[in-house]
Amino acid sequence: MKKVSVLVAVYNTRSYLQRCLDSLLGQTHRNVQVICVDDASTDGSWELLCAYAAEDARVEVMRQATNRGQAVARNRALQVATGDYVAMVDSDDWLAPDALERAVAVFEEAPQTDAVLFRLIQHYEENGREETYPLPTGETVLTGFEAFRLSLDWQIHGLYLVRTSLHKRYPFDASCLLYSDDNTTRLHYLHSREVRFCDGRYYYRKHPASMTTAVSMRRFDYMEANLSMRRLLLREQVPPDVVRFYEGHRWLNFVGTYWFYYRHKKAFSYAQRKEIFARMKTVLATFTCRSVPWRRRVKWGYMLMKPFVLFRFQEEVYFHLRGWLGRNT
Numbered sequence: 001m002k003k004v005s006v007l008v009a010v011y012n013t014r015s016y017l018q019r020c021l022d023s024l025l026g027q028t029h030r031n032v033q034v035i036c037v038d039d040a041s042t043d044g045s046w047e048l049l050c051a052y053a054a055e056d057a058r059v060e061v062m063r064q065a066t067n068r069g070q071a072v073a074r075n076r077a078l079q080v081a082t083g084d085y086v087a088m089v090d091s092d093d094w095l096a097p098d099a100l101e102r103a104v105a106v107f108e109e110a111p112q113t114d115a116v117l118f119r120l121i122q123h124y125e126e127n128g129r130e131e132t133y134p135l136p137t138g139e140t141v142l143t144g145f146e147a148f149r150l151s152l153d154w155q156i157h158g159l160y161l162v163r164t165s166l167h168k169r170y171p172f173d174a175s176c177l178l179y180s181d182d183n184t185t186r187l188h189y190l191h192s193r194e195v196r197f198c199d200g201r202y203y204y205r206k207h208p209a210s211m212t213t214a215v216s217m218r219r220f221d222y223m224e225a226n227l228s229m230r231r232l233l234l235r236e237q238v239p240p241d242v243v244r245f246y247e248g249h250r251w252l253n254f255v256g257t258y259w260f261y262y263r264h265k266k267a268f269s270y271a272q273r274k275e276i277f278a279r280m281k282t283v284l285a286t287f288t289c290r291s292v293p294w295r296r297r298v299k300w301g302y303m304l305m306k307p308f309v310l311f312r313f314q315e316e317v318y319f320h321l322r323g324w325l326g327r328n329t
Helices: 014-025 045-055 070-079 099-109 144-152 164-169 181-190 217-236 240-267 270-284 308-327
Strands: 004-010 032-038 059-063 085-088 113-124 130-132 141-143 160-163 194-206
Touching (some): 004 070, 004 099, 032 045, 032 070, 070 181, 085 164, 099 113, 099 160, 113 181, 141 144, 144 181, 144 194, 144 240, 160 164, 181 217, 240 270, 240 308, 270 308
Parallel strands (some): 004 032, 004 085, 032 059
Antiparallel strands (some): 085 160, 113 130, 141 194
């Protein structure tokens, strides 16, 4: 039975951690290595991890002296992974008991496979509602390039089992505290021979305390993570049309970042606003006219305007009018 290494980055998730670890240790595929890296938690997560490690030799634990983000924590775990395949599981998520068994079976049945996507179930904590993440219908296998392209706008998700050799070749992009690790998923897909699906269920918890949904300065890492992805695509020398396709999405994300600021500006101090504008000004300078899809170039709110003061004027007017029209319809 081939070994599976599971990477678990932990930061202040003690209330969810037990369910996560129990689901990993209760897998029907018993040959697992659960590598947990505590990212300087302050809520007792580390003590709980140590208790699990003392009870089950399959659990290995490490601790970061300072909070450095999920990508750094996962890369530290990846360095000691000894399995044939690797999966990452967030510490507030969990797997169905046969999830790893089903994913490994796909590798064994189709040796050309380099990555297997789980069936992602989105669990909404506030009401217990669950939804299956929609995937392209009728697809049983994708080429790596097809999966890569679908991942650019997340038509397929990024929770999967991957060959360890491929993952160690492309560790997590740690250029930002949040979001840049998504870039690694796209590189894994790009360099896979085949990407397949399985019925093993991954339960993804959605809750207000999530770092990706909280109103904080970290939300602005998103535009910088997107810029890092652009650099990676150029380094990997993907076809120019793929770069242009991604740049179109990067531009929409950039406009969306300003929308996030506009909605929550009162939550940021004067000093924070200055930092936000400085960061956005730097990223804006990386866009060219070709970055913006032609249908957007003539639409108010989406035009590429430089310098940043003009872009900001456009967005303030656009979002103000959107809000005014919404209130009066």
